Amino acid sequence: PRNGQITIIPEGDNQFRYAKYSIDDTMKKGPILGVILKMEYPPILGPFQYHARKWSHYSHTVRDDGQTPADCVKAEFWSIYSVTEELEDEADRVFENYAHTQCKNMLYQARPAAVKYYYRNIIKSPKSDAFACAKLLTFQQYMLCMPDWFTKPARESICTFWCSDEFLKKRRIEQGSRKKNPNGAQNRGGSRPLEAKFGPEKATIINTYCCMKSGVKNCDSSGNAGPIPSEQAQQLVDDYNAALQEKYPDNWQEQPLDGQMAYDVGGGLSHGRLAIGDGAVKKGPIIDSAKASEIRPSTSRSYQNLFRRYEEEVQNNRRLTQQNAVLTRHVKRTDRLLERDTGDGSSHASAYLDNNSDGH
Structure with a gap:
């Protein structure tokens, strides 16, 4: 590259794609940025002595050269990658x-990795990713594996955090949320292994x-997904x-992701995210469009289909209720006619008998 x-x-909102350059697996953007973030990880922060827990914390300290860790991360990243001048502001936002x-x-990933x-390395009994995510260690055990x-101060802070009530409570809540959703599906893999094995078209x-x-x-041999x-x-x-x-x-399979359609089908922005393709499209224009039209899809299309069937059932039940009411009125009217006819017949018979008795 030039x-x-x-x-x-x-x-x-939070992705980049390569312009033309065909790149090998050692230069992927995600892993490269991950390495830079680790290289520039901030020391312990502030008077409360806390470790950096998110990207914004990289701006909380200033080094002797007047640069923050965030400045160093950006400088290193943009020494490897570049954008055209007209896209620089947008690139800064997306970055x-x-x-x-x-x-x-x-x-x-730091805790399961530990x-x-x-x-x-210590127990000499390798475990799976699933085991590592579920397993909790003690403070001393975590400290051996950081x-x-x-x-060192950041290690002590993060190990303390992993053993804290705050972390454990948050962990229980997240686990409970996953268990409550019987249709919950984990994300296993991503676009990088697909592109590497089957090409960018997959x-x-x-x-x-x-x-x-x-x-x-x-996935099958062609790179198509298996059963979900x-x-x-x-x-x-x-x-x-x-x-x-x-x-x-005519060409629906050739279309790029339609952000507005993903918004409508997914029922809007659940937890601020698109159900499909979150980050791959700009949510700002979609939200502005929804506000302008005053259309807020409050449910997903599948829920809307279910609700439509429910309304059809309600209408069907209403129709059956009306038919039942008509039949009930008809039965009652028939019963009254029978009672009246039976009553008249008894009176005539009594009068006839009385007349005959007078003739004898």
């Missing part, structure tokens, strides 16, 4: 969101979403594809 830099293009996501993922290190990119947002929900290991165990996720994909076919009947 000047030794790789040209990238900001995409959506902030991108760094926030990468920092969050990096710190989330657990795996403890069992692999990576070098944490400074790393589309929709196929990536399907493969993440089914598991990249379950979550009924909710599968219904979401089906609804999106149906809406896409309705809008683009």
Whole structure:
């Protein structure tokens, strides 16, 4: 690449894509930024002596050269990658969101990585990722396994945090939320392994979403997703594809992600996120459009379908109730006629008998 830099293009709210350069696996943007974030991880912060827990904390300290850790991260990243001049402001906006996501993922992975290190290198009994995510260690055990990119004061702070009531309570709440959702589907894999194995044409947002929900290991030989165990996720994909076919009947499979359609099908922004393709499209214009039209999809398309069936059942029940009322009135009227006829017949018979008795 020119000047030794790789040209990238900001995409959506927190993603970049390569402009032209064909790059190998060692230069992926996510891993590169992750390495830089670790290299520039801040020392212990502030008078309260806390560790950096999010990207914004990289701006809380100033070094002797007048630079914050955030400044150093940006300088290093943009020494590797570049954007055209007209996209610089947009790239800065997207980078902030991108760094926030990468920092969050990096710190989330630090605890399971420490657990795996403890069992692999100290206990000599390697464990799986699932085990590491579920397992809790003691403060002393965590301290034996912390990576070098944490400074010693930061290690003590984060190990204390992992053993704190605050962390454990948050963890229980998140676990409870997952258990309450019977259709919850974990994200397993992503676009990078898909692109590396099957090519960029299989790393589309929709196929990536399907493969993440089914598991990249379950893809077929062509890079298509396997069965999605979550009924909710599968219904979401089906609804999106149906809406896409309705809008683009001739070439719906060739369409890029339609952010407005993802917004409508997914029922808006649940927890501030699009159900499909969050980060790959700009949410600002979608929200502005919804406000301007005063249309706020409060439910997903699948829920709307369910609600429509419910309304049909209500109307059907109302019709049956009306028919039942008519039949009830008819039966009552028939009963009254029978009672009247029976009463008249008895009176005539009595009068006849009385007349005959007078003749004898």
